[in-house]
Amino acid sequence: MNTQLYDKLIFELSRPGCRGYALPDENRADEGLGDIKTLPEQLLRESEPELPRVDEPTLVRHYTNSSTNNFGVDTGFYPLGSCTMKYNPKINEELAAGFASELHPLQPADTVQGALEVYWRLQKALSTIGGMAEFTLNPHAGAQGELTGLMVIKSYHNSREDYGRTRILVPDSAHGTNPASAACAGYEVVEVHSMPDGTVDVEDLKSKLDSSVAALMMTNPNTVGMFERNIPVIAEAVHAVGALLYYDGANLNPLLGVARPGDMGFDVMHINLHKTFATPHGGGGPGAGPVGVRAGLEQFLPNPRVLQAPDGTLYVNEQDSACGRVSAWLGNYTVFVKALAYIYTLGACGLRYVGPLATLNANYIMHSLCDLYELPIPGPCKHEFVFDGLKDKSTGVTTLNIAKALLDCGFHAPTIYFPLLFHESLMIEPTETESRRTLDDFISAMRDIAGRAASEPDSVRTEPHHTPVRHPDDTEAALHPRLTWSDLKC
Amino acid sequence: MSKIYFLPSHEYARIDEQNPDIAYVGITPYAASQLGNVVYVDMPEADDDVVAGEEFGAIESVKAASDLFSPVSGAVIEINEHLLDNPRLINQDPIENWIIKVQMSDSSELEKLLDAEAYDALCKSEKH
Numbered sequence: 001m002n003t004q005l006y007d008k009l010i011f012e013l014s015r016p017g018c019r020g021y022a023l024p025d026e027n028r029a030d031e032g033l034g035d036i037k038t039l040p041e042q043l044l045r046e047s048e049p050e051l052p053r054v055d056e057p058t059l060v061r062h063y064t065n066s067s068t069n070n071f072g073v074d075t076g077f078y079p080l081g082s083c084t085m086k087y088n089p090k091i092n093e094e095l096a097a098g099f100a101s102e103l104h105p106l107q108p109a110d111t112v113q114g115a116l117e118v119y120w121r122l123q124k125a126l127s128t129i130g131g132m133a134e135f136t137l138n139p140h141a142g143a144q145g146e147l148t149g150l151m152v153i154k155s156y157h158n159s160r161e162d163y164g165r166t167r168i169l170v171p172d173s174a175h176g177t178n179p180a181s182a183a184c185a186g187y188e189v190v191e192v193h194s195m196p197d198g199t200v201d202v203e204d205l206k207s208k209l210d211s212s213v214a215a216l217m218m219t220n221p222n223t224v225g226m227f228e229r230n231i232p233v234i235a236e237a238v239h240a241v242g243a244l245l246y247y248d249g250a251n252l253n254p255l256l257g258v259a260r261p262g263d264m265g266f267d268v269m270h271i272n273l274h275k276t277f278a279t280p281h282g283g284g285g286p287g288a289g290p291v292g293v294r295a296g297l298e299q300f301l302p303n304p305r306v307l308q309a310p311d312g313t314l315y316v317n318e319q320d321s322a323c324g325r326v327s328a329w330l331g332n333y334t335v336f337v338k339a340l341a342y343i344y345t346l347g348a349c350g351l352r353y354v355g356p357l358a359t360l361n362a363n364y365i366m367h368s369l370c371d372l373y374e375l376p377i378p379g380p381c382k383h384e385f386v387f388d389g390l391k392d393k394s395t396g397v398t399t400l401n402i403a404k405a406l407l408d409c410g411f412h413a414p415t416i417y418f419p420l421l422f423h424e425s426l427m428i429e430p431t432e433t434e435s436r437r438t439l440d441d442f443i444s445a446m447r448d449i450a451g452r453a454a455s456e457p458d459s460v461r462t463e464p465h466h467t468p469v470r471h472p473d474d475t476e477a478a479l480h481p482r483l484t485w486s487d488l489k490c
Numbered sequence: 491m492s493k494i495y496f497l498p499s500h501e502y503a504r505i506d507e508q509n510p511d512i513a514y515v516g517i518t519p520y521a522a523s524q525l526g527n528v529v530y531v532d533m534p535e536a537d538d539d540v541v542a543g544e545e546f547g548a549i550e551s552v553k554a555a556s557d558l559f560s561p562v563s564g565a566v567i568e569i570n571e572h573l574l575d576n577p578r579l580i581n582q583d584p585i586e587n588w589i590i591k592v593q594m595s596d597s598s599e600l601e602k603l604l605d606a607e608a609y610d611a612l613c614k615s616e617k618h
Contacts (some may be wrong), residue, residue: 193615417553417554420554423524474527474551474552475527475529475578476550478529478530478550479530479577479578
């Protein structure tokens with residue numbers, strides 16, 4: 001079997017009569033189920049559940065072979081724009097696995113002072129890095145952090161009996177989560193236009209600012225990788241109408257140790273630990289989206305919070321002024337151990353290199369490819385940049401084709417068709433952890449694809465040829481998704 | 491041939507040949523080609539009111555979701571129900587497969603819209 005092309009479902013391996021278990025005594029199997037026979041008739045199944053029937057070796061091979069189809073930063077270069085897919089140091093995994101699994105969230109605080117100290121120290125480190133007064137680590141992901149931040153903003157306005165603020169402003173270059181979070185928090189979303197260079201149109205922003213605005217959500221550098229140079233003017237205009245300024249931390253990486261959102265005038269921010277602080281991302285997660293606030297907003301952070309008593313002991317606190325509760329306990333604890341280990345490994349000096357190196361790597365790729373790929377916003381960029389497809393539009397080879405062709409070269413595809421500012425967006429973010437050699441390999445693959453797009457476009461359009469799934473019908477998948485084995489069998 | 495007018499956001503209003511107060515509203519072939527395969531159209535209901543320049547629904551493709559803006563004001567007298575089952579009709583012929591049919595309340599609004607020539611020039615400028 002070619003395990004590289006393994007594409008079976010466990011249900012397809014199922015054979016009648018097979019099984020991977022043996023109960024001690026078949027005849028007594030029902031006894032362990034207690035009063036099952038007294039359940040009401042209508043609750044009992046009439047047919048056997050359709051569970052896969054496989055022997056144990058087949059089961060193990062299935063999951064082992066499936067796992068080899070995974071692509072992650074540990075298997076190859078993953079230049080996914082706006083996602084900061086940096087390498088996750090393995091030492092951090094070791095540390096997190098060490099003792100966290102022995103803890104219970106309901107343990108009395110005096111028995112977990114060390115664990116709370118990890119939490120408290122990370123809160124302080126993030127506050128220093130972000131230029132904020134205080135952080136909560138509770139939100140489980142970036143988008144949940146956004147929602148939490150907006151709940152804090154709403155609590156702040158409500159505490160001032162300022163109930164007329166029903167709108168959130170979001171630039172048209174924003175991550176899709178911004179308008180989604182604002183809508184979830186009960187706000188009306190108003191779009192702010194961009195200038196041709198991708199930065200916020202300050203005049204358009206000013207025309208939309210009034211006492212009905214609760215906050216402006218911004219990403220800086222923004223999703224086209226440009227630093228929002230007008231941020232002092234923007235912050236002043238937003239604060240002048242009594243609104244707050246929210247920082248989407250998805251693109252914090254290039255600023256790490258160089259500039260701080262708090263110093264730019266941001267009032268509330270979230271950080272994606274699974275991006276900037278090298279904890280695993282996506283399916284390798286879980287994530288964490290800590291939220292920081294400037295002085296004067298601490299009391300609105302969600303319950304529960306880890307605080308320090310005057311004698312230095314740490315305790316878990318709840319207060320009525322909080323915006324509410326966004327997590328059952330104190331968030332994804334093992335992620336905090338990994339993030340704190342990352343911060344301590346690099347130290348203040350090391351962290352200062354992260355942003356400049358990420359920026360250098362992005363600019364290196366951009367300059368090495370901009371003769372063949374359309375660069376709608378000329379550089380220099382920050383940690384990422386956007387191509388608008390191939391420069392030569394006559395080949396008919398699209399951004400989707402390029403992304404697919406990269407898979408055959410052993411690279412994960414960049415982010416495609418986002419941001420929506422361009423028709424053929426191809427958004428590349430290499431991060432600081434990639435070597436010159438990896439960047440050069442990627443550049444030569446991209447140059448090769450561009451060359452073949454001109455000489456043999458039909459071949460590029462049929463790639464990839466070496467992946468288990470090649471060209472799913474994404475229209476059909478969106479129209480008639482088949483999400484279960486029962487759907488698939490029909 | 492029936493008259494057709496455009497919004498810069500790529501919606502058209504095609505005037506009914508028999509009744510000059512009725513407009514068929516949909517997205518332009520340029521918009522359809524940029525969106526790629528359409529997978530869902532969120533439409534108002536018959537009898538709903540639409541306002542010129544304001545959102546009346548949304549269209550979702552494999553690439554993106556976009557709001558739909560109405561070029562004209564008036565009452566929706568019919569929605570194109572074929573699109574509910576087969577939104578891809580928009581990719582086949584977006585002019586023939588309109589989205590809503592509107593009884594216009596003020597046909598003088600048409601004067602503010604782009605004619606075919608001006609719209610064509612706009613698309614060319616967007617294409618680089």
